[in-house]
Amino acid sequence: MTRMTVSVVICAYTEDRWGDVLAAVASVRAQRLPAAATLLVVDHNPALLSRLSAHYAADADVIVLPNAGARGLSAGRNTGIAASRGEVVAFLDDDAVAEPDWLEHFADAYRDPRVMAVGGRTLPRWDAGHRPAWFPREFDWVVGCAYLGLPEGRAEVRNVLGGNASFRRAAFDAVGGFATGIGRDGDRRPLGCEETELCIRLRHALPDAVLLLENRAVIHHRVPAARQRFGYFRTRCYAEGLSKALVTRSVGARDGLASERRYTTRVLPAGALRGVRDALLGRRGGAGRAAAIVAGLATTAAGYAVGRLRSRGAASPFTVAPTAAACGPVPEPVAEAVREPVPEAGEVVA
16 A cells, blocks of 8 residues: 655635635545645735635645746746645646545556656536537637547546646656746736646656546536637637647647647547537537637637747747746745645555
């Protein structure tokens, strides 16, 4: 029998998600495999930092700390990694809740020592109570969720999706943390792909590394009304194209677009045809889904083209450093908490 210890990092940036953040932390506290620590990283928002620190002041299992790096999700995650403890670091979005067996399924997948990262399945929780009829499942990545076209069960993948993911600590020791200069930054244009870049960099450094998708590790991600509109859909697709351009510039188009080739040549055409078929059969939303797939693909391609043109001859926007160096010193109260003995985190059969 071996003990698998997992720290969970949740990055928050706005008081508008106060209830969501508390729900996310509560879902970690309810895990059947207890987390070694829950690191709640606040991204350059002193009011939110003060409020969360006061709320969890009496809770030794929840450590609230400021993002010690540049503003943005990547540096926030690096701050959490630097302050974490245990063999695995898991990441949960601040507007998502995990099912009680989430960490158990992650831990089980790490029984193979070759496994360096494990991602889970993220399901949308629509504020309206239902999916918009026009919104294609093939584009659920637009709202940070698992999309139609991902493999089923437990399968090897090129990269995990960052809002529901975990990494063995040895992965960060090998390649450093998340690259800054890419990824989300508060309410600015919703760029992404920071986890894609990290996973490709990890595979380059450790060719034998295994990265898995474990569909039983489920979280539920809130989708507010503002993200159910076509305007957000279009903006997010364009931003994804820009992000892919940055990634391919860093790691090359062969690796940077390996998964996207099958998605664009098989998954999306099949989805568009289903939408047309449903429209012809008089089924609600069929025409809208087909049109959204075509528009989403075209907008993403446009963003990619613009991103490639902008990056010609420019210096790389990425900054990658060993995690501790990238994050700066851990605040002393947090350092003291991390030095305490690791609590028992349940058992996993080896």
